[in-house]
Amino acid sequence: MDKGEYVLDNLINVSSSPHIRSGVTTRRLMLDVIIALIPASAAGIYFFGLRAALLIAVTVASCVLFEYLTRKALKRSNTIGDLSAVVTGLLLALNLPPELPLWMAIIGSFFAIVIVKQLFGGIGQNFLNPALAARAFLVISYGTRMTTWTQPSTYAAADAVSFATPLGALKEGGQLPDLIDMFIGNIGGSTGETSALALIIGGIYLLARGVITWHIPVVYIGTAGLFAWILGRDGLLTGNPLFHVLAGGLMIGAIFMATDYTTSPMTVKGMVIYAAGCGILTILFRMYTNMPEGVSYAILLMNVAVPIIDRFTKPGRFGGAANV
Amino acid sequence: MKIHNFKGGVHPPHSKNTMNCPSVSIGVREKIIIPMVQHIGAPCQALVKKGDYVKVGQVIGNTDAFVSAPIHSSVSGTVTAVEERIISGSRPVVCVEIKPDGLQAVSEDIAPPVVDSRESFIRAVRDSGLTGLGGAGFPAHVKLNPPKGVKIDTLIINAAECEPYITSDYRECLENTADIFEGINHVLKWTGIPRAIIGIEDNKPEAIKKLSEAANGFSNITVARLKSRYPQGAEKMLIKALTGREVPPGKLPHDVSCLVMNVASVAFIAGYLRTGMPLIQKRVTVDGSAVRNPGNVLVLIGTPIKDVIGSCGGYSSEPGKLIMGGPMMGVSLYSDDLPVMKYTNAILAFDSRDGSIPDEYPCIRCGRCVRACPMNLLPFEIDRLVRARMYDGLESVNITDCIECGCCVYTCPSKRLIVQSIRLGKDIVRRKAKK
Numbered sequence: 214m215d216k217g218e219y220v221l222d223n224l225i226n227v228s229s230s231p232h233i234r235s236g237v238t239t240r241r242l243m244l245d246v247i248i249a250l251i252p253a254s255a256a257g258i259y260f261f262g263l264r265a266a267l268l269i270a271v272t273v274a275s276c277v278l279f280e281y282l283t284r285k286a287l288k289r290s291n292t293i294g295d296l297s298a299v300v301t302g303l304l305l306a307l308n309l310p311p312e313l314p315l316w317m318a319i320i321g322s323f324f325a326i327v328i329v330k331q332l333f334g335g336i337g338q339n340f341l342n343p344a345l346a347a348r349a350f351l352v353i354s355y356g357t358r359m360t361t362w363t364q365p366s367t368y369a370a371a372d373a374v375s376f377a378t379p380l381g382a383l384k385e386g387g388q389l390p391d392l393i394d395m396f397i398g399n400i401g402g403s404t405g406e407t408s409a410l411a412l413i414i415g416g417i418y419l420l421a422r423g424v425i426t427w428h429i430p431v432v433y434i435g436t437a438g439l440f441a442w443i444l445g446r447d448g449l450l451t452g453n454p455l456f457h458v459l460a461g462g463l464m465i466g467a468i469f470m471a472t473d474y475t476t477s478p479m480t481v482k483g484m485v486i487y488a489a490g491c492g493i494l495t496i497l498f499r500m501y502t503n504m505p506e507g508v509s510y511a512i513l514l515m516n517v518a519v520p521i522i523d524r525f526t527k528p529g530r531f532g533g534a535a536n537v
Numbered sequence: 538m539k540i541h542n543f544k545g546g547v548h549p550p551h552s553k554n555t556m557n558c559p560s561v562s563i564g565v566r567e568k569i570i571i572p573m574v575q576h577i578g579a580p581c582q583a584l585v586k587k588g589d590y591v592k593v594g595q596v597i598g599n600t601d602a603f604v605s606a607p608i609h610s611s612v613s614g615t616v617t618a619v620e621e622r623i624i625s626g627s628r629p630v631v632c633v634e635i636k637p638d639g640l641q642a643v644s645e646d647i648a649p650p651v652v653d654s655r656e657s658f659i660r661a662v663r664d665s666g667l668t669g670l671g672g673a674g675f676p677a678h679v680k681l682n683p684p685k686g687v688k689i690d691t692l693i694i695n696a697a698e699c700e701p702y703i704t705s706d707y708r709e710c711l712e713n714t715a716d717i718f719e720g721i722n723h724v725l726k727w728t729g730i731p732r733a734i735i736g737i738e739d740n741k742p743e744a745i746k747k748l749s750e751a752a753n754g755f756s757n758i759t760v761a762r763l764k765s766r767y768p769q770g771a772e773k774m775l776i777k778a779l780t781g782r783e784v785p786p787g788k789l790p791h792d793v794s795c796l797v798m799n800v801a802s803v804a805f806i807a808g809y810l811r812t813g814m815p816l817i818q819k820r821v822t823v824d825g826s827a828v829r830n831p832g833n834v835l836v837l838i839g840t841p842i843k844d845v846i847g848s849c850g851g852y853s854s855e856p857g858k859l860i861m862g863g864p865m866m867g868v869s870l871y872s873d874d875l876p877v878m879k880y881t882n883a884i885l886a887f888d889s890r891d892g893s894i895p896d897e898y899p900c901i902r903c904g905r906c907v908r909a910c911p912m913n914l915l916p917f918e919i920d921r922l923v924r925a926r927m928y929d930g931l932e933s934v935n936i937t938d939c940i941e942c943g944c945c946v947y948t949c950p951s952k953r954l955i956v957q958s959i960r961l962g963k964d965i966v967r968r969k970a971k972k
């Protein structure tokens with residue numbers, strides 16, 4: 214029987230404190246984001262059919278493959294295990310029109326992983342959100358295909374030829390969809406952006422798991438709603454905030470894209486400024502440019518501003534002010 | 538009752554498994570090793586040599602330097618060696634090794650000190666060998682003797698014990714309540730500080746109750762509940778939570794009119810003034826996944842850790858890491874032959890799984906470390922600068938403000954060894970300043 218005695222030779226670890234760590238790991242955080250995106254992905258597949266599933270599978274697979282190959286080519290460690298490439302692939306698919314030709318989607322994956330992420334040094338180093346940058350790139354390169362929308366298979370209307378998104382309809386003065394349909398996702402749009410309900414469920418999961426804090430989504434959505442109301446189509450204070458909040462990519466943008474760690478500020482104060490900027494820019498783009506949608510560009514622009522925001526919201530030095 | 542708090546921090550599991558384990562004395566073991574450096578400040582000179590016979594309480598190490606404290610023998614017995622050894626850190630220190638004779642014959646010098654003035658009180662505290670018992674090991678009499686012109690209005694008694702696992706101060710509060718108050722009264726009386734606040738985390742209701750009842754008898758001593766959040770017991774956080782004052786960078790508590798003492802330290806002062814028995818014994822929590830019967834023990838200073846763990850049933854599995862102190866700020870040891878020191882408040886032995894060092898991954902800029910840092914630093918940025926060897930930028934990110942609490946590392950999803958980088962960076966800054 215052992216008497217609780219061990220000979221300690223080279224067996225024990227000697228390291229700098231602290232000696233315990235929280236259970237949160239990068240991989241676990243990414244896995245939580247993937248789980249949180251399941252409702253939105255499922256809604257996309259439900260409304261747009263199996264083609265949406267195929268699109269998701271292709272972008273995820275190609276993102277992971279590009280990540281693997283670039284790391285190999287750059288002779289760096291293999292990082293597909295951190296699951297961040299899966300998240301990028303998933304988010305990319307959910308931000309693309311469901312019928313987009315698959316080869317275009319693969320080009321998007323390439324742009325996101327190789328150009329935006331790995332060439333800047335990999336996870337944590339990119340200053341733009343990879344999925345959004347790839348989406349913007351595709352819009353510039355293949356404008357028509359990127360704005361060809363499919364009607365949800367569940368939609369009652371007979372006219373399937375020219376289908377507009379709610380924001381497109383708003384721009385062109387067409388008939389606006391029912392707010393309930395918009396909430397559930399029974400409208401045209403990108404694969405994963407249409408169902409506010411599914412996105413909010415995912416958002417609540419992220420909050421409950423402590424993956425994100427409420428600041429960015431709430432401030433983003435709140436500011437966008439406020440400005441949509443102020444800058445209404447028929448004059449000041451006439452806008453319909455609910456319509457704007459439910460339309461287009463605002464929900465997915467506020468909950469999943471703007472909260473990307475690497476491209477958002479570090480402090481709570483910084484997050485609030487950044488999210489308010491995203492909200493205001495989104496509405497300005499929607500109202501005063503000829504683009505119907507403004508979320509991606511708003512977030513990308515604010516991504517660029519993050520280093521400046523971080524600099525100006527640096528926490529004050531402890532004991533720095535005269536508190537004596 | 539109001540609950541006091543500070544900004545930042547983390548919530549590691551409390552793991553106060555030994556809360557209900559009363560302290561038991563483990564007695565005299567076969568060997569005692571007493572290093573001549575057990576405090577912040579000047580090392581002591583060994584006053585004994587091989588072959589000498591020493592008695593309990595006899596001074597065996599001392600120095601003339603003010604920032605230092607004498608060291609006493611915790612046993613009676615024969616000195617078997619006086620030689621340099623590696624204890625922790627990389628520099629060897631002189632150690633006195635004693636073979637106890639088991640008689641515990643007390644030195645003739647032991648007598649209650651005569652205290653009739655501030656000066657004699659401070660001298661007595663120095664003679665007692667007391668250094669901060671909370672883990673930092675700063676000589677107590679130095680704190681009691683602030684520079685001229687500094688007025689202290691609040692004595693803060695640190696009973697927060699925010700480190701996971703450790704319950705030795707908690708047991709002190711329950712088992713030694715009267716001495717705590719007696720000690721506080723001595724300090725208040727001889728230093729002229731008008732009031733004392735005992736700060737204790739709200740996860741210790743029994744101790745709060747006991748202390749509050751005792752405090753009812755004193756109009757100038759109050760008990761304040763602190764939110765249980767690490768590092769609530771760090772001096773600067775404690776002062777902030779209890780008084781709202783922030784100790785400026787590079788300054789000390791007395792610069793904001795506060796004096797902070799550990800709860801076990803004041804209780805010790807009471808006992809010392811009564812008996813004259815110097816600091817030779819410590820209350821130590823023994824816990825961790827590799828310890829068979831975790832508990833609280835009273836240990837003679839200098840007892841090898843192996844014997845302390847042996848008194849708690851020994852190891853239950855192969856230890857992967859040995860820690861002196863808490864899991865957040867404690868020092869990991871390379872051997873269980875090392876002795877219990879004046880500032881030892883816990884010994885933890887983790888099995889190979891809990892004691893493993895996780896792989897590091899790249900920083901994802903999630904900001905968790907920034908939001909957790911109680912000193913408002915940018916830990917990820919300091920880490921980046923040190924690793925990139927951009928040492929010139931270290932002062933501008935206030936690296937020397939870091940209290941090495943470990944919140945940043947605890948909370949980091951990428952398991953970055955930020956505190957290790959910061960220690961390295963501080964050392965480089967210090968050496969540059971010397972040049």
Ligand code: SF4
Nearest residue numbers: 900901903904906949
């Ligand atoms: S917590 Fe870790 S991963 Fe997050 S910003 Fe700090 S160092 Fe980077």
Ligand code: SF4
Nearest residue numbers: 910939940942943945
């Ligand atoms: S940087 Fe220093 S003070 Fe801040 S959390 Fe890390 S160890 Fe604590």
